[in-house]
Amino acid sequence: MPLAFLYSDELKEYDFGPGHPFRGDRFQNFLPYLKKQLPPENNYVLLTAGEATDEDLLRICREDYIEFTRKYYAAAHVGRDYDDDFYLFQSGDNMPIGRPGNVEMAARVVVGQAKKAADLVMTGKYQKVVSIGGGLHHAKSAYGEGFCLYNDVAFCAKYAQEVYKLDRVLVLDSDAHAGNGTADYLFRSPNFLFIDIHQDPMTIYPGTGFAEDIGDGDGKGFKMNIPMPVYAGNRSYALAFDELIMPVVAEFKPQLIIRNGGSDPYFEDGLTRLGLTAAGFRMMGDHVRQMSEICGGKQIDLIASGYNPDVLPQIWFALLSGIAPFDVPVVEPRPIPARLQADFAYETSKTVVEQVKNHLRPYWKCFQ
Numbered sequence: 001m002p003l004a005f006l007y008s009d010e011l012k013e014y015d016f017g018p019g020h021p022f023r024g025d026r027f028q029n030f031l032p033y034l035k036k037q038l039p040p041e042n043n044y045v046l047l048t049a050g051e052a053t054d055e056d057l058l059r060i061c062r063e064d065y066i067e068f069t070r071k072y073y074a075a076a077h078v079g080r081d082y083d084d085d086f087y088l089f090q091s092g093d094n095m096p097i098g099r100p101g102n103v104e105m106a107a108r109v110v111v112g113q114a115k116k117a118a119d120l121v122m123t124g125k126y127q128k129v130v131s132i133g134g135g136l137h138h139a140k141s142a143y144g145e146g147f148c149l150y151n152d153v154a155f156c157a158k159y160a161q162e163v164y165k166l167d168r169v170l171v172l173d174s175d176a177h178a179g180n181g182t183a184d185y186l187f188r189s190p191n192f193l194f195i196d197i198h199q200d201p202m203t204i205y206p207g208t209g210f211a212e213d214i215g216d217g218d219g220k221g222f223k224m225n226i227p228m229p230v231y232a233g234n235r236s237y238a239l240a241f242d243e244l245i246m247p248v249v250a251e252f253k254p255q256l257i258i259r260n261g262g263s264d265p266y267f268e269d270g271l272t273r274l275g276l277t278a279a280g281f282r283m284m285g286d287h288v289r290q291m292s293e294i295c296g297g298k299q300i301d302l303i304a305s306g307y308n309p310d311v312l313p314q315i316w317f318a319l320l321s322g323i324a325p326f327d328v329p330v331v332e333p334r335p336i337p338a339r340l341q342a343d344f345a346y347e348t349s350k351t352v353v354e355q356v357k358n359h360l361r362p363y364w365k366c367f368q
């Protein structure tokens with residue numbers, strides 16, 4: 001079955017303005033690159049989705065937050081002020097610069113894509129659906145931060161669980177930053193296994209996602225944070241997948257897998273300090289495809305991050321080649337420095353893996 005991509009030109013409006021690090025043109029090179037590497041026939045299809053409605057957003061957001069966000073960004077887009085308390089609902093990094101794009105509308109398209117992805121996968125139209133522009137994992141129910149307004153990861157998980165009556169949804173966040181917003185939504189529920197592998201929160205925004213944070217209440221034991229040491233490379237990530245992620249997912253037996261995160265764990269991302277190469281992303285994609293066999297291949301991929309536009313298409317392609325799978329060779333866009341070839345963070349990663357196991361041992365047979 002071909003891989004289905006959700007994308008529309010409206011996503012370019014997800015743009016906080018000139019000089020802001022999150023610009024709408026970041027991923028526009030990906031689809032042309034994909035087409036150049038691989039013909040669509042039998043490989044993939046391109047689809048679009050509409051904007052999420054207020055009713056959709058109310059599944060994950062407080063009403064006053066939606067109203068403020070809609071009015072504020074609509075005014076900013078046309079160069080007007082909307083005088084309300086910005087910092088009550090949004091962090092400084094979501095403050096537009098100059099004339100932003102129609103950010104709030106684009107954020108609704110991202111959630112609309114998450115909804116359509118869930119419908120397509122759960123009704124069996126496609127096994128695997130990729131939402132380009134998705135994975136806005138820092139947004140919370142009444143607070144936007146980290147360039148995220150509406151959390152499509154949490155939406156996708158909750159929507160699929162509520163509408164399709166699922167008991168077990170896996171959310172795997174492989175973005176370099178911890179999914180603090182997603183954690184906020186899913187922390188207390190055993191219906192969601194939330195696995196979040198990211199750069200050590202002591203060294204990067206948002207500063208959450210430590211190994212000892214394993215969920216709360218009924219959700220205790222269903223959250224796994226894997227704080228990877230600075231410059232952790234392919235071997236470190238392979239170890240985390242083989243020792244932690246794959247065994248727990250096999251025991252959890254998800255009915256649906258949602259993965260989010262783009263190319264920001266790449267060693268030359270610019271905004272992060274991890275050590276993955278294209279081969280590491282392909283390895284992650286291969287693991288995600290393998291684990292999706294547990295649930296008949298049902299997997300949704302939300303992909304947006306990556307702050308080095310020169311390597312973003314190649315790295316996304318390496319990751320998605322593993323997920324699809326596409327029978328293509330891995331191409332490294334840049335020479336790999338010697339220090340990363342050896343993965344000098346590997347010994348520290350081994351310690352981290354043991355710490356994560358120790359915290360979760362009481363909850364999972366595979367660690368006993």
Ligand SMILES: [Zn+2]
Pocket residue numbers: 175176177264305
């Ligand atoms: Zn990120």
